[in-house]
Amino acid sequence: MKKHILALSGGVGGAKLAAGLASVLAPEDLTLVVNTGDDFEHLGLTICPDIDSVTYALAGLNDTERGWGVKDETWQAMAMLRALGEADWFNLGDRDMGMHIARSWRLRGGDTLSAVTARLTRELGIAHAIVPMSEAPVRTQVGTAEGWLDFQRYFVAEQCRPVATGVRFEGAASAAPSPAFAAALERDDLGAIIVCPSNPYLSVDPILAVGDVREALERRKVSLVAVSPLVGGASLKGPLGKLLGELGKPVSNASIADHYGDLLDHLVIDEADAGDAGDLRARGLSVTVCPTVMWHADDRERLARVALIAAGIETG
Template identity: 50%
Template sequence: MGGAGRPGLGAAARRGGGPVPVIVALSGGIGGAKLALGLSKVLPPEELLVVANTGDDFEHVGLTICPDIDTLTYTLAGLDNPVLGWGRADESWAFMETLAALGGEDWFRLGDRDLALHVLRTHRLRGGEPLSAITDDLRRRLGIGARILPMSDDPVRTRLRGDAGWIDFQDWFVRQRATPAVRAIEFAGAAAARPQPGVLAALRAGPRAVVICPSNPFISIEPILAVPGMREAIAVCGAPVVAVSPIIAGQAVKGPTAKMFSELGMEPSAAAVAARYGALLDGYVMEEGDDATGIAPHVFRTRTLMQTLDDKVALARAVLAAAEALR
């Protein structure tokens, strides 16, 4: 697969007199943001809606931090830090240096430019604005055409159970460097959360495809699907659902995906990721040469490693071509 032009484009589908995003992409942070960037380069901005995981969100030094939303925002705005892989480019660290000198918690690093976003978001949330409205306003101010919406405006928090008990996700992932073995996962607050209305509206209006980006299924995609009504809305939306494997040759490109599979008693593989999504999938995009044995949905093979912008665009085209082939 690859260079298939701009499949499925043309006039955006319309419902109720307004344009409807034709691609709804579910995304976590770094890996998902790479594909989202590729999609943004081959789709008109009004035809892309990125649904961000908020299970990673947490409160730190009095601020509401939304790591996956911020990674998506910085990446699509061209402001991401390619050296660190997170945060903003052209960053400075005076705040963190001063915080540490005063005895504050400095295990989660907030750059000075990044800090402004967290302060403003927290201020607006405390003023009663929903997270989705704040996110949408900030992406517009940063010149992003595609929409970014949280999976829910209600708080959902991913927690992991290790041998010593339950751990908040960022404590496990950042402060403890993902070292404790993972025995179980829960999404606190998910049962009472409501899907973000704009996400449901896009799904009900009939998108051309739902894309599950190459993100960790346990902690990036499954929190989205755990919001009551979200999985069902995707299943009945009438569009092909295509996932991209985050596993290549049994290893995750970045992050603890393979480690988590092993600790939860599953062999890390592209097939294991597909099995997590089960009957929700119509198509599965995976690395050339990886074993597709046991994968139920239709398999599309291409290069899935995204090291350059051209790689991201090529994978985006391959995913769109796969979705079009399934229509």
């Protein structure tokens, strides 16, 4: 039976479902491919926000109250940097900074991002494969009236205030999928592809833009299931609702379905959006309506099972 699952994830909401999938699937049955378009260099460190969000979620270290970073965090290093007059627009907790230091010096020693990620996740007791979408740098940029802004400058420093006119992924066309990502796409036992509830434009599109990934997905012979990041016609976290409006699209599940287009076989939507199901089904999509907000571990596991069932995968 084909049962390997390839999941595509950004941070925060995507990381929650990634943790849910890891709780119900054996390590050999799951590959978690994570967006690296948000990555950037800051204070001499290589920071991979989405990889870290997924890693902390699977390791049980994520701060569920803030929605990002490590729980029980302290901020002494940041306070010293601020006192020394260094950039303080991107907050780095002390424990989180340890992750960035470990990653950065190993990358500078010649290790690949995949190798470094595998080592760090293993040291944190994670058995499932968390892999970057590419070894090559791909950088998400948001178009504004003042020009193109790197994602973290737009998202953190500017707090998403500038009106977005477009999104692009610098370096994506010439980048190749990471070895583990490419291998997962070609597995004989690939059973389904699950797109976690991440921002389609800012978290999933960078993955699809890498090399020939979109073409590989178009050739697939298995179901692709996406979990909508919208709840009650709005995004729980992040700028998706604002971005959709500024790009001239309704903040609705129809926009999510339109965006994924022919790649999408099945959309899982929240019960607050049950009224969208009829129109989505009329366009030929399969739709599952269920609670999609993941407050606790039980919620993450339940939604993971719903997504797997939607993909035709039996769960124990």
